[in-house]
Amino acid sequence: QKEVEQDPGPLSVPEGAIVSLNCTYSNSAFQYFMWYRQYSRKGPELLMYTYSSGNKEDGRFTAQVDKSSKYISLFIRDSQPSDSATYLCAMSKAAGNKLTFGGGTRVLVKP
Amino acid sequence: GAGVSQSPRYKVAKRGQDVALRCDPISGHVSLFWYQQALGQGPEFLTYFQNEAQLDKSGLPSDRFFAERPEGSVSTLKIQRTQQEDSAVYLCASRYGVAGTGELFFGEGSRLTVL
Numbered sequence: 001q002k003e004v005e006q007d008p009g010p011l012s013v014p015e016g017a018i019v020s021l022n023c024t025y026s027n028s029a030f031q032y033f034m035w036y037r038q039y040s041r042k043g044p045e046l047l048m049y050t051y052s053s054g055n056k057e058d059g060r061f062t063a064q065v066d067k068s069s070k071y072i073s074l075f076i077r078d079s080q081p082s083d084s085a086t087y088l089c090a091m092s093k094a095a096g097n098k099l100t101f102g103g104g105t106r107v108l109v110k111p
Numbered sequence: 112g113a114g115v116s117q118s119p120r121y122k123v124a125k126r127g128q129d130v131a132l133r134c135d136p137i138s139g140h141v142s143l144f145w146y147q148q149a150l151g152q153g154p155e156f157l158t159y160f161q162n163e164a165q166l167d168k169s170g171l172p173s174d175r176f177f178a179e180r181p182e183g184s185v186s187t188l189k190i191q192r193t194q195q196e197d198s199a200v201y202l203c204a205s206r207y208g209v210a211g212t213g214e215l216f217f218g219e220g221s222r223l224t225v226l
Contacts, residue, residue, distance in 0.1 A: 008151065043115070043202055043217030044154065088153050096209060098144065098167065101153030 003027050006089055006102030015111050019076040023089035023102045026070065030091040030100070033065050035074045038086045038104065047087075048074065051095075079109045113137075115218035117203050123224045124193045132221040134186045136205030140216075143186050145178055146202040148220070154202055160186060161209055193225045 006023045013019055032051055036044035048063040050056045056063045064073040086106045090099040116135040124130050136143050141162055146154035156170040162183035180186040190197055200220040206213045
């Protein structure tokens with residue numbers, strides 16, 4: 001079993017809907033949690049970065065971390081076709097340390 | 112350059128051939144990582160450099176994989192005697208600092224196909 005699990009999707013939503021993504025993990029040593037967006041044939045780009053449990057909001061994006069449940073979420077409000085991509089969760093045990101990624105969830109936002 | 116540059120973008124190799132993949136990190140970035148991303152999967156850590164020092168190579172899958180960063184800038188990932196299971200996108204990422212929450216910037220990757 002992988003340390004970080006993520007539903008591969010695809011997740012198809014109409015434009016304007018809320019996209020809800022999540023990951024579960026097994027290693028309680030993870031302290032730093034990230035969400036990356038990856039367009040086809042491109043490298044991942046950082047969307048959100050959170051430390052320990054709690055919520056963080058940035059524009060249309062909200063990241064939540066529940067360390068007691070080993071569960072993290074990303075919500076995208078007012079989704080746009082340009083949000084169509086693969087979303088990867090990632091986590092590390094220390095700041096700046098190597099990242100452990102989930103398998104990614106492919107999201108399709110239909111106009 | 113403005114971002115992390117990787118070359119070649121695409122490489123086709125016959126099984127048993129050696130390949131070399133190059134990474135040009137953002138100028139001044141101290142930390143450099145290599146990740147392997149199989150089709151439909153998330154990236155998996157291969158190795159980490161701090162300047163020219165390879166501090167972690169625990170993710171290299173076999174002794175056929177070798178990475179170097181001799182002058183603390185450009186890095187090369189070499190795969191000897193390639194196998195079909197080596198087919199993947201190899202991503203390079205760099206960060207300005209050694210530790211802390213500085214953003215990790217990824218290149219577009221080198222897509223290796225082994226026939």
